[in-house]
Amino acid sequence: MNTDMTSASETDTLASDAKRLSIRKMNKHYGEFHAVKDLDIEVEPGEFLVLLGPSGCGKSTALRMIAGLEEITSGEVIMGDRDVTHVLPKYRDIAMVFQSYALYPHKTVAENIGFPLKVTGVPEEQRNKAVFDAAAQVQMETLLERFPRELSGGQRQRVALARAIIRRPSAFLMDEPLSNLDAKLRGFMRAELKHMQHELGVTTIYVTHDQIEAMTLAHRVAIMKDGELQQLGTPAEVYTNPVNLFVAGFMGSPPMNFLEGNVSESGLQVGNDKIPLDGVEDGMAITLGFRPEDASVVEAGQGRFDAMVYTAEMTGDLTLVTVKHGSSILTIKMPKDFMVDYNQNVGIQFDSELSYLFSTGDGARLKANVVDS
Amino acid sequence: MSNVSNVPPRGLFARLFEPPRIGAMAPGAKFIVYTLLLAWSAFVLFPIYWLLITSVKSAADVNGGPVYIPFVDFIPSLHAWRELFVVDYADTLRAYVNSIIISLAATALAVLIGSMAAYALARIRYQPNLITILLFVLVMAAALFAIGSYGVDWRLVLVVGVGIFYFLSKAVASRVHVPLANGDILFWMISQRILAPIVVVVPIYMMFQSVRMLDTHLAIILTYAVVNLPIVIWLMYDFFNSIPKDLEESAQLDGATMIMTFREIVLPLSRAGLAATTLLVMILCWNEYLLALFLSTAKAQTMPILVAAMNAGERGILWWSMSVVIIVMIIPVVFMAIVLQRYISKGVLLGAVKG
Amino acid sequence: MTSTTGRVVNSQPGYLPADNSQPPSRRFRFNEWLDGHARQLFITPAVVMILIFSIFPLVASLIIAFSRVRLKAGGYQVRFVGFQNFSKQIFGSEQFHFLGTFTSLTFLGWAVALSATGAILWWMFRYITTGFSVVGFIGRLITALVILGISWMFAATFFSGNPFGTLGVTLFYVFIGCAIQFIIGLALAFLCSQPIRGRNFFRVVFFIPMMITPIGVGYLFRMMADTTKGPFSPAWQWFGLNDFAWAANPWTARLFIIIGDSWQWIPFIFIILLAAFENIPRDYVEAGQVDGASNWQIFREISWPQVMPVAVTVMLIRVIEGFKIVDLPNIMTSGGPGIATESMSLHSLFAWRSLDLGQSAAIAYLLLFVTVVICVSFFNLIVVNRMRRI
């Protein structure tokens, strides 16, 4: 926290300024193509909401509709108590950070940061002070006279952020702002971003396809697929309690392990082994899922089913054992000193409490569970 | 601190100049844009319409004051078309064929030689000696002066000149070296475009006259090719510079010679640039008048000369026939534009202009 | 792969053995030779052609410009006459033709001449006091002298009520014409880059005039502008101008030529500036919209700075080509009334027609000189400066 008196008080006033953002039944059609389907999200004042989904699922489209850059086919966007559905972006009082940063190449860092104030006619002196403050907030105050081409990727990112915060908007919209940075810088900027959003307390919608980014940044995550909202909840919720196969498979790295099959005699036949299930009917096509960290590799015959070791990778803090069973490839996280030979037959044990059952057809989570044998 | 007025302005002006919907245009702006664009379309198209109807007017329809709409104001007749393509077809056809041969050949030559030079300048480092170049120009000036003022035979002067130049460059230029760089060569080549045809055409005329090549295709082809070389070099240099070197380097590692690399890798990759350049050079060659006027008298006459020939002295200008010629001249260019269209990405000319 | 002698033998056809036991084919040797000389091979044709068709004529033209050329049986007689051809144009009997008719300066003429002189002196003074380099100084001095001469020429002719000569006409075409073409071309490109329907239609239509031969454009506009038989003759009559001959008035004649020239060349400026507008990343404009900029601010602060480097270069090209103008005045007015629409190229062409080759070459060289000085100044003082700022 900044101990400086003025910024502390400003932070307070801003936090109380934060607006609720309601997205109701928002749709977007591109001709025949339905890019965003009935999106319904309530973003609480000051909340950091992450829109997560694979590329092409309509995240950017949704964000651009919230910004007013794209026309809404149907539905509404409400900021605070104001319906902005058909309001032009310039009257929405939002700030947006683009994936490309959209820094004007012919303007210096200072001119870029000050642009939102310049166009609204803020007098020069006041503007310069605001530019300096905003730049200081992102540690760019020494590079004000540079042009964007003379900056590194991370520095450009900071300038884009400064341009967004200078106006103290009622909402931040960010479209994959970190995706152009290298892995190390991305981790660092992620922390900065989270800290800054906390300090400013501005309602934020952040778009990404990277689930780690979503998990670390978000107060709540909204997971989208093919234009449809799949699940909305805190990172912990979506991780431990996924509503369907897609969410379960999308969250987590390495992803959840899946075994597919048909139920016979209240159980799932896996090779020579049978995993007994409760709450399912015979003949259903189901998918059984468990996370790599909720399973372990044991002696052959000792686990719930047997599989063959495919590879083992040391990542430093743990060993990732990949096993093959039929056509499924499963990954298990084991302690770093775990040793195993390739092509060896092993048993796989997993926690019945922490396993999930889905209907293979529509991917819905089933009210069923694995029975301890 | 937030100075953005959240309230969209109301009032007549706002209603006219604020978009009613996101992604739409303000009605006022739309009205202005369409009005201006349609007005300019009319300004562009009306002369062409006039050209079309004049080509089917009789002499009386043209000379009796303006008539506008065929079948309403006047009865169109194909007499001018007939005259050019049936009665005088030999002249018309010759000019047409001449124009096609000359512009195709000149364009091909200019594009080939120009892109070779551009490629060389983009990839090889040259360091010509300024002194050698100055010596060359000096010797050339002296030689020309000898030919012009004293009537010395040009063949003799050529031989002696080459000898003197060779001697001098061995003697002087090998000792004093003022190196130029690729940029200088490029600038020199491109700057040739500053030369107005009128500056060089008289000596070119005399040159072709002395080798008895006036009124031949070759003379016009060579001249057009050189006049357009700067454009080719300029556009293609930029284009080649924008191609990553990796592919060529990998070809060289595979043992390809520079010529093979150029032919097999570079040229196919530059199709868009070549198409744009070809189209531009083609248009310039096809429409050129002044140089053709000097260099052709009868056999090698091109279409623009034929246009001017419709200004037939005592009979006045044959507007109808002239319109026909101008129209048939546009057709191949439009055809070329359509053929090359799909290769031309919109950025090609832009790249070079951006500098 | 490895034989007993340890030599690597490649079974692929066409692979040259590492030792030279077999002589390489003639074709291969030729290719090797070509490759060895690729450096020269690629650039020599262009250099030779430019030497023969540009440099040689340039030098020859220079010699002719300093000579009197007579036709004689089977050739030419060239007699060196020094600066005579030039001085005839600048000071002598052809002065009215090249520079204009000089009488004493009127008050307005003096005012223009003196203020131009003052401005140029101040510009030079400022350069000397702020930064100084010998090359820069000489360059600026030449620019200053040429502009000084041109402003005095206009002060003594146009601003003193006298007709100016072909130099003034050419400059008029270049600067007024190019300015008009630039403004309209820019406006059309900007309008066409808006999200409107029928963009492709406009793009194609606007490009058409560039495909028509300039000489055709000349005749076409002569038809258009005909006050008795042209399409607008009813309008002329309605205004009571039916016996007004535009070709007989210097200013209307020049105006018509500029209109024809613009009709033909706006497409060129349009097509390149349109590409420049469309090349602006959409993000820039959208970032501006989100930040609350009005449409005008987006144009002024974002689009225009992006397009300007292109615009400056396009204008440089257009000015270079503009100095060459010859077909339109030749066809539309034959340089008339009098010499009112005669460009320098046309002036030179007429001199050649009257077999005065020396004069013709001298005028051509004067044109070259003016073109080079103005274009180089434009490039060095404006383009380079602007580029540096962007």
Ligand SMILES: Nc1ncnc2c1ncn2[C@@H]1O[C@H](COP(=O)(O)OP(=O)(O)O)[C@@H](O)[C@H]1O
């Ligand atoms: N202007 C457009 N016209 C038609 N389809 C579009 C347009 N913009 C985006 N789409 C389509 O909408 C879908 C969602 O795109 P987008 O929102 O950019 O995805 P992402 O989640 O990767 O940001 C994509 O399939 C894309 O092809």
Ligand SMILES: [Mg+2]
């Ligand atoms: Mg996206």
